[in-house]
Amino acid sequence: MNAYSKTPLLDTIHTPDDLRKLKIEQVRQVADELRQETIDAVSVTGGHFGAGLGVVELTTAIHYVFDTPRDRLIWDVGHQAYPHKILTGRRDRIRTLRTGGGLSGFTKRSESDYDPFGAAHSSTSISAGLGMAVARDLSGGKNNVIAVIGDGAMSAGMAYEAMNNAGAMNSRLIVILNDNDMSIAPPVGAMSAYLSRLYSGKTYRTLRDAAKQINKRLPKIIANRANRVEEYSRGFMMDGGTLFEELGFYYVGPIDGHNLDHLLPVLKNVRDMETGPILVHVVTQKGKGYGPAEASADKYHAVVKFDVATGTQAKAKPNAPAYQNVFGQSLVKEAQKDDKVVAITAAMPSGTGVDIFNKAFPDRTFDVGIAEQHAVTFAAGLASEGYKPFCAIYSTFLQRGYDQIVHDVAIQNLPVRFAIDRAGLVGADGATHAGSFDNAYLGCLPNMVIMAAADEAELVHMVATQVAIDDRPSSLRYPRGEGRGIEMPEVGVPLEVGKGRMIRQGSKIALLSFGTRLAECEKAADELAAHGLSTSIADARFMKPLDTELVLKLARDHEILITIEEGSVGGFGSHVAQYLTDQGALDGGMVKFRSMVLPDVFQDHDTPAAMYGRAGLDAKGIVAKVFEALGKDVKAETVKLA
Numbered sequence: 001m002n003a004y005s006k007t008p009l010l011d012t013i014h015t016p017d018d019l020r021k022l023k024i025e026q027v028r029q030v031a032d033e034l035r036q037e038t039i040d041a042v043s044v045t046g047g048h049f050g051a052g053l054g055v056v057e058l059t060t061a062i063h064y065v066f067d068t069p070r071d072r073l074i075w076d077v078g079h080q081a082y083p084h085k086i087l088t089g090r091r092d093r094i095r096t097l098r099t100g101g102g103l104s105g106f107t108k109r110s111e112s113d114y115d116p117f118g119a120a121h122s123s124t125s126i127s128a129g130l131g132m133a134v135a136r137d138l139s140g141g142k143n144n145v146i147a148v149i150g151d152g153a154m155s156a157g158m159a160y161e162a163m164n165n166a167g168a169m170n171s172r173l174i175v176i177l178n179d180n181d182m183s184i185a186p187p188v189g190a191m192s193a194y195l196s197r198l199y200s201g202k203t204y205r206t207l208r209d210a211a212k213q214i215n216k217r218l219p220k221i222i223a224n225r226a227n228r229v230e231e232y233s234r235g236f237m238m239d240g241g242t243l244f245e246e247l248g249f250y251y252v253g254p255i256d257g258h259n260l261d262h263l264l265p266v267l268k269n270v271r272d273m274e275t276g277p278i279l280v281h282v283v284t285q286k287g288k289g290y291g292p293a294e295a296s297a298d299k300y301h302a303v304v305k306f307d308v309a310t311g312t313q314a315k316a317k318p319n320a321p322a323y324q325n326v327f328g329q330s331l332v333k334e335a336q337k338d339d340k341v342v343a344i345t346a347a348m349p350s351g352t353g354v355d356i357f358n359k360a361f362p363d364r365t366f367d368v369g370i371a372e373q374h375a376v377t378f379a380a381g382l383a384s385e386g387y388k389p390f391c392a393i394y395s396t397f398l399q400r401g402y403d404q405i406v407h408d409v410a411i412q413n414l415p416v417r418f419a420i421d422r423a424g425l426v427g428a429d430g431a432t433h434a435g436s437f438d439n440a441y442l443g444c445l446p447n448m449v450i451m452a453a454a455d456e457a458e459l460v461h462m463v464a465t466q467v468a469i470d471d472r473p474s475s476l477r478y479p480r481g482e483g484r485g486i487e488m489p490e491v492g493v494p495l496e497v498g499k500g501r502m503i504r505q506g507s508k509i510a511l512l513s514f515g516t517r518l519a520e521c522e523k524a525a526d527e528l529a530a531h532g533l534s535t536s537i538a539d540a541r542f543m544k545p546l547d548t549e550l551v552l553k554l555a556r557d558h559e560i561l562i563t564i565e566e567g568s569v570g571g572f573g574s575h576v577a578q579y580l581t582d583q584g585a586l587d588g589g590m591v592k593f594r595s596m597v598l599p600d601v602f603q604d605h606d607t608p609a610a611m612y613g614r615a616g617l618d619a620k621g622i623v624a625k626v627f628e629a630l631g632k633d634v635k636a637e638t639v640k641l642a
Helices: 024-045 050-054 056-065 082-096 125-139 157-169 189-200 202-217 220-237 242-246 260-271 291-295 323-337 354-360 372-384 395-410 438-443 456-468 518-530 548-557 572-582 608-615 619-630 634-641
Strands: 072-075 145-150 174-179 250-256 278-283 341-345 365-367 388-394 417-421 449-452 474-477 501-504 509-514 535-539 542-544 560-565 592-596
Touching (some): 024 050, 024 056, 024 082, 024 260, 050 056, 056 145, 056 260, 072 125, 125 145, 125 157, 242 250, 250 260, 260 278, 323 341, 323 456, 341 354, 372 388, 372 395, 395 417, 395 438, 438 449, 438 474, 438 542, 438 572, 449 456, 456 474, 509 518, 518 619, 542 572, 548 572, 560 572, 560 619, 592 619, 608 619
Parallel strands (some): 072 145, 145 174, 174 278, 250 278, 341 365, 388 417, 509 535, 509 560, 560 592
Antiparallel strands (some): 449 542, 501 535
């Protein structure tokens, strides 16, 4: 053991089996060292930070008390699982978090046996845990299933649907509510800890069960009163538990999630219960144990690399504005002209730029929590009363509100404006956050206008276009990250709906871009010109309604037409192909048509540039596709040129 190590005890722990060999009085030191290691690791890698710091003691206690991975441990909102990864054999790779070929920033089944269920979105743990518990019961198993839900995940309806089902089924499932914003109830000190230990202990439960049996033999009025006395005494001492008890859970808490003297005995009692389901309410502090995070309003929810001593985060070089900020600023300008404009987000105000709108118009900003289904139908209700709601949700999160988009918005033709952030590949967050499918899942819906901004200036104009579209729903997609650094318009001017634009005129090759791959199309056209291939570039702007006049002209005037988009099969290219085949434009080999889309795989995290390179959607990939369509070898042509 290294005498100079800051984490001498943690250094001896390679798996939770090693942790469980320690004496109980050593667990506190493990937790302290685990916090230090988490801080040091994330200072190097960046990533989600505050939520992980808040569950250091809870993580340590769970792995000490339960027999993981035989006992299944599910972390809801997987970004709180960095300390869990350190304790479960991945410490040597923790400084590869969110980098190409490195550890995922979330729980991932293929990464470790200690991750029985992948979670990057939220509010899924109780449903998945119940499934595992029922599978165990059907197989005659005895292991525990523990779902840790928190960091806002209890604001989603799916969690309550699962609890309702679990309460009715009576399966032995342990849910730990990590209440890290004191949103439900504060712990009430030593008395709360004592009562939680008492109520989770076998003596109390045996007495309670015996009392229930006696009550069955008492006159109904007396039995009801006795039950009520017990319920009120528990409810009085444990404010917040009544809802969970009504859903059929045995409620324990609230307890201090940073006090191992409270956590360990309660978790042991809960582990040894023979019936379920049980909910343990644990109150934690996001950012706990790191001063700068504790003092910050967002508790350092997500960070870039930072200096451990000061908490100062590395400043990015001044660059073009981020798309989300351009959206937020553009929406403010539109709202200044139109008091019907309102903004809705689902727990992502800063991620979507809605925080900028909120500063200017707090009364017209609505953060509905992690509740995308509600966000969409809430927006539909606003639209039905003449308001102009902008529903700003990441592409991958909007998938959760799809039924509502169809039934509550599209069928009723209500002018809800969807601002779809994180369109395309997103880099470090990987497949779970990549906006791959919205072109396809929205493109099949009648009444929907679908736009994609090619750059930050286009985004400004498209926000203005959405304000002007007041007779049907519309969507606008834009990527994560910075724009191109081009000159920005003072104000947005509504575009003609369904009309694209020519960027460059050529004669042989036509590149038709939908979205921000336009910059790569321009690089590809320069390279093709060096090979003597005259290349046109067009920016579609709209996928629906499609600029059919532009599409047909490109097909008729060029030998090769290629569509390029940051989305899966079934999107823009499919709509173009459908139109061309309907027009007979592909009959008789008039034009060679190709469609470039994201590959039919879930791509692992890396830098966006590396991911697009692997997807073949960069300039190099576009040039290769042109030569493939021409029946030529790009390498041979490059040698000739040299």
